[in-house]
Amino acid sequence: MAGVSLKCGDCETLLKSVEEAQEHAELTKHTNFVESTEAVLNLVCSTCGKPCRSKTESELHTKRTGHTEFVDKTSEAAKPISLEAPKPKDDVEMQEAGDGSGSSSQQEEMVVPEVNQQLFAELEEMGFSKERAIRALHFSGNVSLEAAANWIVEHENDPDIDQLPLVTISSKKPEAPKPSLTPEEIKLKQQELSLLALRKAEKEEEQRAREKIRQKLEEDKAERRRKLGLPQEDPAAVKPSPPPVEEKKSFLPIRPATKAEQMRECLRTLKQNHKEDDAKVKTAFNTLLTFAKNAATNPNEEKFRKIRLTNANFQDRVGKLKGGIEFLELCGFEKVEGGEFLYLPREKVDIPVLHSAGSELNSAINNPFFGVL
Template sequence: MAVPGVDKKLLCELEEMGFPEARATRALHYSGNSSVEAAINWIIDHENDADIDEMPLSAQVPVDIPIEASDPFFISEEMKLKAPEISDQVRKNREVEEKKLERSREKERIRAGKGLQVAKRMAEENERKRNVAQRKADVEEKRRARERVRQKLQQDKAERRGWLGLPVEGPLSVNPAISFSHESKNLELGKPALLTVSARKEDLMRECLRSLKRQVMGDDSQVKKAFQTLLIYVRNVANNPDDEKFRKIRLGNPAFQSRVGKFKEGVKFLELCGFEIIGGEFLYLPKDKVDMATLAEAWAVLNSAITNPYFGLFSRSVDAGD
């Protein structure tokens, strides 16, 4: 695009009056390029145009067309004096418009900022409410979990009291001294019996199993396999106390090592049941040291550990070395 051609003489006269080149060119172009008076009238009519000081563009190749005026146009002194006033007025009007536009933009920014602040406060409040609700749900879930554990422990105690021949209701003594008697050598682990066992030993058995479970936390299959294997050893001895093969375990047996032997707590549990390490090669339970009360308590502890999913999660440690 090219700048349209205008009469150079008229353009110079307008510039001498104080009008910028772009405004004078634009005025001449749009007023017909006929006279200074027509150009000044156009400027007065369009002084508030945003593009009044922009150079007009034309697709035509600029051509300087001389205008022959029959009567020369003379710029009066009044017009010369008025031209700066008009230019100054145009400038002031533009400044006023720019200030109005800037105030409008500032108001819009303020409104947008307030809207963002309100949205942010609402989002923060909603997040706070969600956090409060989540904390309440977590507390309630923990309470329900503790209640389930408490009920499970009460159920286990009731079952053990049944095994020990105690009434199901009523508080358990701290260190019960219950006489042990059985006419046969077999202990049928599905029926109640009158047994005697130290509550301290029961705690040590439980702590062995808890410690074993904590070692492999997250691998429930390995824990369950160890507990079930110990249960089989205890049950076999209880049901067959006269059979030596059930009272003798080779420490180097691969099956024993993979399931129980690799855990020192597993070996310690069997020692609490009466087994002794012989020559570093065997775990052996002498026939005269078979204690049905101890075996029954070991069976009850193992059964609780296997069936109670919360076993060992809400308990304190017991020093197994006492």
């Protein structure tokens, strides 16, 4: 049987043509290819028509979109592979024109490769620079946001990570139009970006908290030396404290822009007001997490959407602590019946907001530096 694909002997990837093998070699530096009678898979999603070239790719597509039905069209797409290397376009044109000067074709102009503009925009929204985004998309094959982000993580220490990649004009191929995203895919991407933004905010807060603790330790050390009558350390070796302007809180605090930031501020206020009683703070956070989780998972059950404010246990765990009731109001709860109850109307249940509340609470519970600043 004639070969219908080329197999990479280094990673066993199946490729449809010599052109694909050349591109694979450029990206991976693999050079061991053999002709194979095994056809490249062509699993087409019955819902959106996306072709998948492997079981892994189809499983990832199912995980991202929920689409589970695929039609195997491998046999229809399989055809004998041509092992003749394609001639560069410039060489063919020059041969047809009878031009004997071949030196100009060897000095082709280098340009920035084209990348998937939708994925590029999403990477920039996540905070990656233009250079890193283009470089990641180019070398990961423009296949997905996840692949590009993983490439950046794996190559963040490369010396050329912040340089634009360059390719010759002849190797620059027009990008195939990407099918429009389904509503489910759009929702998943929005959730992924929200989660990444939350993680980024958590890391920044942790870094600020570590710096605050370090500065406090240095100040305590200097104070002990002063009390013991010891000379102060070399000022050049001791970093000065930051200007007090940044540590002061305005008499008119700026209200956080997003609901997630407002929730975080409520939790920070609650912890700072009771920083000497970690058990009380942890109990409050866990109680709030239970309310948010119950409302999100059982939105049709009124008992999970109604809280008696006069309940002694509720008052002891949350009600008496500044920031607790405010947090629940940000989740959608409203005071009703003369302020006796907190109630979340069924039509006002906002699942993304409740999920955001859960994320903020989990961060506050698990991050040892939360609320230190």
